[in-house]
Amino acid sequence: MTLSAIKPGKIVTIGEILVDIMALERGRGFLEPLNLRGPFPGGAPAIFIAQAARLGHAAAIISCVGDDDFGWLNIERLKRGRVDVSAVRVHEDHVTASAFVRYREDGERDFLFNLKRSAAGQTEIDQPARALLAECAHFHIMGSSLFSFHLIDEVKKAIEIVKANGATVSFDPNIRKEMMDIAEMRAGLELMLQYCDIFLPSGPELVIPTEAKSEPAAIAELLELGVGCIVVKRAARGSSYYDRDRAIDCPGYKVVEADPTGAGDCFGATFVTCRRSGLPVEECLSLANAAGALAVSRQGGMEGISTLREMRALIANAS
Amino acid sequence: MTLSAIKPGKIVTIGEILVDIMALERGRGFLEPLNLRGPFPGGAPAIFIAQAARLGHAAAIISCVGDDDFGWLNIERLKRGRVDVSAVRVHEDHVTASAFVRYREDGERDFLFNLKRSAAGQTEIDQPARALLAECAHFHIMGSSLFSFHLIDEVKKAIEIVKANGATVSFDPNIRKEMMDIAEMRAGLELMLQYCDIFLPSGPELVIPTEAKSEPAAIAELLELGVGCIVVKRAARGSSYYDRDRAIDCPGYKVVEADPTGAGDCFGATFVTCRRSGLPVEECLSLANAAGALAVSRQGGMEGISTLREMRALIANAS
Numbered sequence: 001m002t003l004s005a006i007k008p009g010k011i012v013t014i015g016e017i018l019v020d021i022m023a024l025e026r027g028r029g030f031l032e033p034l035n036l037r038g039p040f041p042g043g044a045p046a047i048f049i050a051q052a053a054r055l056g057h058a059a060a061i062i063s064c065v066g067d068d069d070f071g072w073l074n075i076e077r078l079k080r081g082r083v084d085v086s087a088v089r090v091h092e093d094h095v096t097a098s099a100f101v102r103y104r105e106d107g108e109r110d111f112l113f114n115l116k117r118s119a120a121g122q123t124e125i126d127q128p129a130r131a132l133l134a135e136c137a138h139f140h141i142m143g144s145s146l147f148s149f150h151l152i153d154e155v156k157k158a159i160e161i162v163k164a165n166g167a168t169v170s171f172d173p174n175i176r177k178e179m180m181d182i183a184e185m186r187a188g189l190e191l192m193l194q195y196c197d198i199f200l201p202s203g204p205e206l207v208i209p210t211e212a213k214s215e216p217a218a219i220a221e222l223l224e225l226g227v228g229c230i231v232v233k234r235a236a237r238g239s240s241y242y243d244r245d246r247a248i249d250c251p252g253y254k255v256v257e258a259d260p261t262g263a264g265d266c267f268g269a270t271f272v273t274c275r276r277s278g279l280p281v282e283e284c285l286s287l288a289n290a291a292g293a294l295a296v297s298r299q300g301g302m303e304g305i306s307t308l309r310e311m312r313a314l315i316a317n318a319s
Numbered sequence: 320m321t322l323s324a325i326k327p328g329k330i331v332t333i334g335e336i337l338v339d340i341m342a343l344e345r346g347r348g349f350l351e352p353l354n355l356r357g358p359f360p361g362g363a364p365a366i367f368i369a370q371a372a373r374l375g376h377a378a379a380i381i382s383c384v385g386d387d388d389f390g391w392l393n394i395e396r397l398k399r400g401r402v403d404v405s406a407v408r409v410h411e412d413h414v415t416a417s418a419f420v421r422y423r424e425d426g427e428r429d430f431l432f433n434l435k436r437s438a439a440g441q442t443e444i445d446q447p448a449r450a451l452l453a454e455c456a457h458f459h460i461m462g463s464s465l466f467s468f469h470l471i472d473e474v475k476k477a478i479e480i481v482k483a484n485g486a487t488v489s490f491d492p493n494i495r496k497e498m499m500d501i502a503e504m505r506a507g508l509e510l511m512l513q514y515c516d517i518f519l520p521s522g523p524e525l526v527i528p529t530e531a532k533s534e535p536a537a538i539a540e541l542l543e544l545g546v547g548c549i550v551v552k553r554a555a556r557g558s559s560y561y562d563r564d565r566a567i568d569c570p571g572y573k574v575v576e577a578d579p580t581g582a583g584d585c586f587g588a589t590f591v592t593c594r595r596s597g598l599p600v601e602e603c604l605s606l607a608n609a610a611g612a613l614a615v616s617r618q619g620g621m622e623g624i625s626t627l628r629e630m631r632a633l634i635a636n637a638s
Contacts, residue, residue, distance in 0.1 A: 021355065030392070031395075033356055033357055033359055034358075035355075036357060037352055037353070037354055037355065038355060039353075070349060093435070095432070095433045112389065112414075114414050
């Protein structure tokens, strides 16, 4: 079972490929020795693009990893998932990015990143990246990738290339509290909205880039700014779609939560990929909700991606 | 029980403070998810200086950590161990160094470091470091700290300051195969020998910086170069001391091996600290062997440091 009418051209993303190291015990932060498990392949853009490829779409990522086990683990995993890694540079002098993740008792997470000075921080629009962008029909950006002025500049370059070629652009702010300390990120967030055909915020991320105090006001402001459509992710409560003509809500699917890492990335990739294959908005929302629910039910970010068959089975069981 | 005649002045070292993340399963490298445990406070210079402080000597480290849990974990641990951390900078824009460690079936270890671009890579002889060096009576350098030209330059600055003040210098090459790829390290290794009063190689590290093909030839070459004395660490087989007049062997102590991380650092700190308190070479070797054996018997690098009482108890039990 694949999407029947995928359009030509590639879905391309840019940003961090990293390993996740997960604490097996709940609590606060990393101030004492803990039982951990890892490395798990990860990084929001990497999970996004693996999910798009899993749905059968031509998919590629522009990134940079170190010449170390953490880098090769990720490259091999993406290759096995049929993601084009021709624009993933293997850097000889920077190490692969990493994220230590620990759950708090209340379900919130603490992260400890090595990102800015890692290989991922060296991602750039080099010749292999330009070759990919020439084939790009849709370009996706994660807010988590805007962690330095260098990255924001490279993302901007990429957007200008693909926009000139008529590609569409989606943006998932994917804000983590540890990252909003980075002044660059706030500037980057605002910049991305100017180019955005599909905006994919999670709950409160909808209002953050606006002057608005309420959801409806934020939606109006964003559509006025030129954003094509807005898809609000509400985790277990499903999702909503807004454009100038329509407001559509779609309830979520119940699953036993194992690990929410990557759920939003799988949601976004499924919505974008299904829209590109011409499915109606309602069905795209439903499949994206199913993708998010399946991701939540599995341990590990990259482990959360699923097939169209699995998504349809979840939907069929729920109805 | 403390060393009876510790001389005034501080033992000071410089170099990486990091966290160790230990794989709990043996095998090769980090290409798949594993059970891990960490963060453990570590870094060869940090373990060395904690052992010197544990023996009652005034001890300080010049280093740099990130403003993150891994950094604070280390600072708190060093403070509790009475190490002077006045010259440990907390960097706002680089993360604390880390080392993933996995044992192979044959007992060898694979390391995956984040060092050069970490906060530890930003270590420098700033004002707090200069204030410390003014009080320095003995300065210790780990080869593992010479991982960039920047670090080599800073170490050189420090040595010149302390040598001008009449302090002695010890050097432990502490070479890891992953590090010899760094061209800077080989250059740094040769430079250090020129300043070295006490050279502390482990087995084969003795010949690496020389033209010699045998141990006796290497010893002759090093003494000729001006190295004051050479203490060769032979792990379970004990240690040997060489200067222009003497060659002294001291057998090791048998313990059940739990984790050799830090054993050489504890050995070196104990030898240096005991020599400074005026103990005869034979006793210094014996205590240093005991320190190394105790370190090997415990999991975790920093966990391996021990008191003089524990060392003397091990020696008494063995005789």
